[in-house]
Amino acid sequence: MSQQRHFGPNRGVSTYHTFEEMRLNSNLFQSIREHGFNHPTDIQKGAIMSITSGKDVIVQAASGTGKTSALAISILQRINTDMPQTQALVLSPTHGLAMQMREMIAGLGHYKNVQVQLCVEGINMGNNSHMSEQVPHVISGTPGQVYNMLRQGTLRAEVIEMLVLDGADYIFDHGFIDRFQDLYNYLPSPLQLVFMSNYLTDDILGIAETTMKNPVRILEDPGEDDYSNA
Numbered sequence: 394m395s396q397q398r399h400f401g402p403n404r405g406v407s408t409y410h411t412f413e414e415m416r417l418n419s420n421l422f423q424s425i426r427e428h429g430f431n432h433p434t435d436i437q438k439g440a441i442m443s444i445t446s447g448k449d450v451i452v453q454a455a456s457g458t459g460k461t462s463a464l465a466i467s468i469l470q471r472i473n474t475d476m477p478q479t480q481a482l483v484l485s486p487t488h489g490l491a492m493q494m495r496e497m498i499a500g501l502g503h504y505k506n507v508q509v510q511l512c513v514e515g516i517n518m519g520n521n522s523h524m525s526e527q528v529p530h531v532i533s534g535t536p537g538q539v540y541n542m543l544r545q546g547t548l549r550a551e552v553i554e555m556l557v558l559d560g561a562d563y564i565f566d567h568g569f570i571d572r573f574q575d576l577y578n579y580l581p582s583p584l585q586l587v588f589m590s591n592y593l594t595d596d597i598l599g600i601a602e603t604t605m606k607n608p609v610r611i612l613e614d615p616g617e618d619d620y621s622n623a
């Protein structure tokens with residue numbers, strides 16, 4: 394049963410203390426167990442079901458608190474893998490982080506048969522022999538490359554319903570802020586936005602104010618930020 398926790402800005406966020414309470418897809422649940430995730434981390438207790446609900450969400454927590462896994466689980470719960478169409482875009486600041494995100498989604502999505510495509514410089518949909526024949530359900534890439542592919546039409550955006558920024562502070566810090574609106578304009582509406590970040594910066598809050606609808610804010614509880622008991 395979910396409970397409300399009331400500390401600071403997380404007021405009103407439902408907290409789920411076990412993965413069972415989240416009633417996740419059974420194939421996804423099996424993968425979570427096989428990854429050895431017995432209990433959600435503190436961030437995951439609030440973030441997974443907030444994102445899964447379809448609301449706009451901002452998550453701020455330190456490295457290693459389970460943010461990337463929370464994103465992967467939420468995306469996998471949201472998308473319909475029976476539908477061969479791209480439904481979620483995940484942007485990361487670097488090639489390496491985009492690759493890590495791809496691996497996390499592919500690993501946790503194994504039993505859901507998810508197709509997840511890396512989209513970074515040098516690996517381009519449409520002209521790359523490593524590209525699978527199937528349309529990916531999820532794209533994990535860097536902002537510049539994903540933007541180019543949307544512009545060129547190599548990435549079909551019609552049914553994309555989630556745009557996720559992992560490392561949003563770093564992305565906006567490194568010049569992408571001016572391009573965000575352009576990329577956003579290529580995507581259909583309504584679109585769920587999720588920003589994950591180690592720090593909440595003015596850039597993130599400014600962009601959230603203009604693009605997000607009443608975002609849920611999940612900020613690390615300073616007293617409970619490690620997952621050693623998870």
Ligand SMILES: Nc1ncnc2c1ncn2[C@@H]1O[C@H](COP(=O)(O)OP(=O)(O)OP(=O)(O)O)[C@@H](O)[C@H]1O
Nearest residue numbers: 430431432433434455456457458459460461462623
């Ligand atoms: N619920 C969980 N139970 C046990 N281990 C977990 C759980 N969630 C995540 N982990 C593991 O903890 C490590 C950190 O998780 P994750 O990468 O999701 O965190 P992060 O906050 O995104 O960190 P970073 O910013 O360093 O990538 C990974 O090895 C992951 O497999």
